[in-house]
Structures are given as structure tokens and as C-alpha cells.
Amino acid sequence: MRAPIFQVDAFTTRRFAGNPAAVMPMNSFLADETLQAIAAENNLAETAFLVRDGDDYRLRWFTPTTEVPLCGHATLASAAVVMERLEPARDRVVFHSASGPLTVRRANAGYIMDFPVRLSEPVSPPPNLIAALGLVPTEVLISDFNYMAVLASAQAVREVAPDMAALARIDRPGVIVTAKGEGSYDFVSRYFAPAKGIPEDPVTGSAHCMLAPYWAARLGKTVFRAFQASPRGGEVICRLFGDRIELEGTCVFYLEGEAEV
Numbered sequence: 158m159r160a161p162i163f164q165v166d167a168f169t170t171r172r173f174a175g176n177p178a179a180v181m182p183m184n185s186f187l188a189d190e191t192l193q194a195i196a197a198e199n200n201l202a203e204t205a206f207l208v209r210d211g212d213d214y215r216l217r218w219f220t221p222t223t224e225v226p227l228c229g230h231a232t233l234a235s236a237a238v239v240m241e242r243l244e245p246a247r248d249r250v251v252f253h254s255a256s257g258p259l260t261v262r263r264a265n266a267g268y269i270m271d272f273p274v275r276l277s278e279p280v281s282p283p284p285n286l287i288a289a290l291g292l293v294p295t296e297v298l299i300s301d302f303n304y305m306a307v308l309a310s311a312q313a314v315r316e317v318a319p320d321m322a323a324l325a326r327i328d329r330p331g332v333i334v335t336a337k338g339e340g341s342y343d344f345v346s347r348y349f350a351p352a353k354g355i356p357e358d359p360v361t362g363s364a365h366c367m368l369a370p371y372w373a374a375r376l377g378k379t380v381f382r383a384f385q386a387s388p389r390g391g392e393v394i395c396r397l398f399g400d401r402i403e404l405e406g407t408c409v410f411y412l413e414g415e416a417e418v
Contacts, residue, residue, distance in 0.1 A: 163242065164201070164412035165234035168360040168391035170266075172409045175391040176360035178234040179204040181416065182243060186217065189224070195418055197221045202355050203231035207238070207252075214239065216252035216259070222354030227256040229270065229362010229393075229404055236261035236268045237408040267407030274402050275300050275367040282306075286332070289323035294334075300367055303331040303348075307371075311336050311345045315386045325351040333364050335371075343381040344372045360391030362404050369395040369402055 162181050169175025179199045186192065186208055196204040196219035205228070208215045216235060218228035232252060239250045240263060248263040260271040277298035286304055287293055292313070294306035304327065308314050314336045324332055331350040338344045346368055348361040358364075365383060373379055379397040384390065394405035 158418055159415045160418050162412070162414055162416045163234070163238050163410065165237055166409045166411055167230035167233040167237075168362070168385070168393055168406040169389075169409060170407050172411055174389050175406075175409070176230040176358065176389065177201050177411065178228075178231040180207065180231070180235050180238045181205070182207045182209075182238070184208070186215070187418070191418065192217065192219055193222075193224070195219075195416070202358050203228045205231040205235045207235055210253060213251040213253055213258075216254045218254075220350075220354045225353065227254070227272070227363045227366075229272065229365065230360055230406075232259055232261065232270055233268055233362060233404075233406050234408055236270070237410070240268070241410070242413070264405055267405060269403050269405045270362065272362070272366050272402050272404055274370050274397070274400050275302060275363070276370055277305060277367055283327070285323065285327055289320050289327060290317060290332075290334070291319065292317065298367075298371065299329065302329065303333050303364065303367060304329050305333040305335060305367060305371065308334055308336045311339045311342075311386070314345050314347055317347065319349055321349070321351040321356050324349055327352075331364070333361075333368065335368055337375075338382075338384065341382060342384040343376060343378070344368065345384045345386045347386055357387055359387040359389040360385045360393065360406075362393065362406070365393050365395050365404055366402055369397055373397055
């Protein structure tokens with residue numbers, strides 16, 4: 158069969174930056190092993206699969222090696238595909254996912270996603286995490302999904318060079334590193350997930366579900382301009398509302414076509 162495929166750069170205003178995602182609308186979800194094989198063939202951080210469900214859509218996300226319960230940039234890219242290509246008259250879409258219903262609406266220059274927050278708690282820095290990062294963080298926090306290592310400066314975040322093999326062996330699938338921001342940015346971060354087949358994710362919406370509550374407590378504010386300092390780089394606007402967070406970003410289309418599956 159032939160399936161439409163879109164490749165979209167998310168959380169950026171220019172092509173070849175932000176985080177690329179493949180978005181593939183389908184009439185129904187294919188077998189899990191087929192979806193995983195497609196994601197591996199696409200070889201992007203995430204492939205999003207969309208299936209129409211009444212006025213809404215069902216949404217699943219796959220890395221090249223596994224299905225994940227939440228993905229920000231591929232949700233943003235999926236919203237762009239729905240509202241710019243599939244149904245350009247729409248200004249709002251609801252995606253039903255493993256993390257519950259996710260609403261995305263148009264903004265002046267992009268799209269705003271409504272996600273659940275991910276709370277964390279401080280822990281003593283695990284020796285294997287210190288060894289994998291090659292440094293001692295000023296603070297370490299943990300959630301069900303990630304470790305978060307707080308570093309002394311934005312420069313330290315940009316310069317960290319983890320041992321990916323060691324990072325893949327720790328007891329959480331992902332590691333966020335973060336520090337207070339510089340200039341117009343409130344905080345900066347990077348995200349590493351070699352255990353999920355993603356050595357470094359260029360821009361990670363779901364990581365900001367954990368980052369924003371942490372920085373809200375430190376900075377005494379609930380609206381943030383954040384920068385993910387990967388080589389591609391990307392900007393995320395975060396707004397906290399209790400146990401929900403709005404993540405705002407823009408998208409750029411790179412590729413549109415069909416895949417034989």
C-alpha cells in the first residue's frame with residue numbers, strides 16, 4: 158500500500174533546524190511490527206502515525222527502536238500536517254494518545270499544545286550518571302521517565318559530551334541536562350536518550366513537561382522562553398497551568414510524498 162508521508166522540522170522557524178519528525182496519516186494502524194519497521198526505515202527521532210477518529214485523531218509515536226508514550230515535537234508536527242495539509246480550515250485538533258487527549262490549537266505564528274506536567278523529586282547524584290555525563294551536577298532530579306541533571310551554566314550544558322553507551326545503561330530511558338538561561342532565554346537544556354535509539358534529541362517537547370515545573374520553583378514564574386542547545390537548536394515557549402503545561406512552537410515543512418509500506 159501507499160501511505161502519505163510528511164517530514165516536518167518542529168520548534169523552529171527555519172528549515173534544517175529544530176527537530177525533524179515524520180508524520181504518516183493512515184486509515185487504520187498497521188501491525189505494531191510494521192509501524193516499528195517504518196520508523197526504523199525513516200530513521201528520524203520520531204515517526205508519528207495518525208488515524209482519524211470522528212472529529213479527532215488517534216496518535217502514536219515511534220523512535221527507530223521503540224514506541225514511546227509521549228512526544229512533543231512529533232505532536233507539533235502532526236498538528237501542522239492536520240491544520241495545514243489535511244484540514245486547512247481547522248484551528249484546533251485533539252489527538253488521543255497513550256498520554257490521554259492532547260489538544261493543539263493555532264497560535265499567531267505556530268501552534269500551542271496542551272500537555273500534562275511531569276513532576277520530579279531530588280535524588281543523590283547516582284555514580285553511574287556522574288560517570289556517564291563526565292561531570293558532577295549541582296543537582297539531580299528524577300521522574301518516572303527521566304533523570305534531570307542541573308549544571309552550573311548554559312555553557313556547561315552546551316559543552317557536555319556524555320558517554321552514550323554508559324548513558325544507555327542507567328535506570329531511566331532519558332537524561333535531561335539543564336541550566337539557567339542567558340540573554341532572552343529563561344533556561345537551556347539538552348536531552349539524551351540512547352536507550353530509545355536517540356543519542357541526542359534535537360528539541361524535546363516532553364522534556365519541557367519536567368523542566369518547566371522545576372524552573373517555576375526556582376525562578377518564581379510560570380511563563381518561560383526556553384532554548385534546547387542541541388547542534389540543530391530549537392525554541393519552546395512554556396506556560397504552566399496547574400497540572401497542565403502549554404508548549405508553543407512553530408514548524409517548517411521539508412518533505413511531502415508517499416511511502417510504499
